[in-house]
Amino acid sequence: MTDSTGISTIEVDEDELRQRLSPEQFEITRRAGTERAFTGIYWDTKEPGIYKCAVCDLELFRSDTKFESGSGWPSFWEPISPDRVTLKVDRSLGMVRTEADCARCGSHLGHVFDDGPQPTGERFCMNSASLQLEPAED
Ligand code: FE
Numbered sequence: 001m002t003d004s005t006g007i008s009t010i011e012v013d014e015d016e017l018r019q020r021l022s023p024e025q026f027e028i029t030r031r032a033g034t035e036r037a038f039t040g041i042y043w044d045t046k047e048p049g050i051y052k053c054a055v056c057d058l059e060l061f062r063s064d065t066k067f068e069s070g071s072g073w074p075s076f077w078e079p080i081s082p083d084r085v086t087l088k089v090d091r092s093l094g095m096v097r098t099e100a101d102c103a104r105c106g107s108h109l110g111h112v113f114d115d116g117p118q119p120t121g122e123r124f125c126m127n128s129a130s131l132q133l134e135p136a137e138d
Helices: 014-020 023-031
Strands: 049-053 059-062 085-090 097-102 108-113 123-126 131-135
Touching (some): 014 023, 023 108, 085 108
Antiparallel strands (some): 049 059, 049 131, 085 097, 097 108
16 A cells, blocks of 8 residues: 555564564554653764665665754654655644654554754754664675
């Protein structure tokens, strides 16, 4: 199935995924969990490369859009293209936030805030557990 953005969506077999992911990764990606700040593997990573969805490998963010937010989570000012990430309103925990999911497999990535740097002013605040860095070849 192809939605209006051009990204084909896929169904995820959660039984298979439980075997492949760590329990924390499963909870975050499939149950919209959040890793504790400063504990994920990518919050301080500066290595060049492409950050992919940990579940389906869709290329989501480029390292040259990653910035130091001070939040303890990997933060980007834009995705590779707007259609890579599905945004929706999240009213959990007594707050209204914008949730960001992988546009292909629907896995939870994190939240988006409007206090990011230029040129977009946005901060895609992601869980390391939802991402997998493919290092650039040099
Ligand atoms: Fe995905």
